[in-house]
Amino acid sequence: MKKNKTASDIAKAYAYCEDIIKRHSKSFYFAFSKLPKEKANAVYAIYAFCRLADDSIDEAETKEAQGDALTFLTNELNRFEQGREPDHPVWQALRDVFDRYEMSIQPFYDQLDGQAMDYHFRQPQTMEDLEVYSYYVAGSVGLMLLPVIATRNHKELEEEAIALGVAMQLTNILRDVGEDYQKINRIYLPKELMEREDYSEDDLSDQLINESFIAIWETIAYRAEQLYDKFTQCLKDFDKDSQLQVALSAKVYGGILDAVRENDYDCFTLKNKTSSAKKVVFYNEVKNSL
Secondary structure, three states: OOOOOOHHHHHHHHHHHHHHHHHHOHHHHHHHOOOOHHHHHHHHHHHHHHHHHHHHHHOOOOHHHHHHHHHHHHHHHHHHHOOOOOOOHHHHHHHHHHHHOOOOOHHHHHHHHHHHHHHOOOOOOOHHHHHHHHHHHHHHHHHHHHHHHOOOOOOOOHHHHHHHHHHHHHHHHHHOHHHHHHHHOOOOOOHHHHHHOOOOHHHHHOOOOOHHHHHHHHHHHHHHHHHHHHHHOOHHHOOOOOHHHHHHHHHHHHHHHHHHHHOOOOOOOOOOOOOHHHHHHHHHHHHHHO
């Protein structure tokens, strides 16, 4: 028989999840730590689940180990859905989130499907392929967060939540072009775009930043910025106590694109990010606009 968790147990589980987001995503933590405590905790738990999923692929040393890790996590999620969650802080925190909010399990399965796409990785052929992939690994996260930050309107805001997640994933891809190729031998730039701009894998290997590379990069960046705008236009429909935080997350992430531009599109030798000073500027801008 499953032992009921005490308030102290749940608090420790959330603290565990908060530590994960603190260590792995300063940008997300900067934005979402300013939510009311209950909502912030829910975001930490959701982020921690996504980190589990991501690490199940990235930390496994062989293809077989990756497959085993993904199967294990899928089985854990099945158990969670059946109310038999594992005795682990992430699952304990998630159970509390599902008890408090009108959550859907499907985006969590979609996230695991996204990890499977990395497991069976193939370079996307088109921008459409890239956006489909980005939905599974990041748009799904937008749907997970939605019942927490739009408690009344979450069913009406699914497109906007997906848009924000996809925009952030496209931003990640543009930031990490060099690292993805050098460390894990993945090219997320669509093949069709590379061919159109006459930019080859050899050019990528040589870390060539030329007009062709910039054209590819800006095509994807333009799409990301369209999606950030789509999300921002519906900001007023999110919970009043969450508008600042979600707007700030979009601004801080969008700022990464500007950082790459300011660094002459060097996504190979630099780790582009929104500076702490810029985050403060964005915070004040967003706060004054609401």
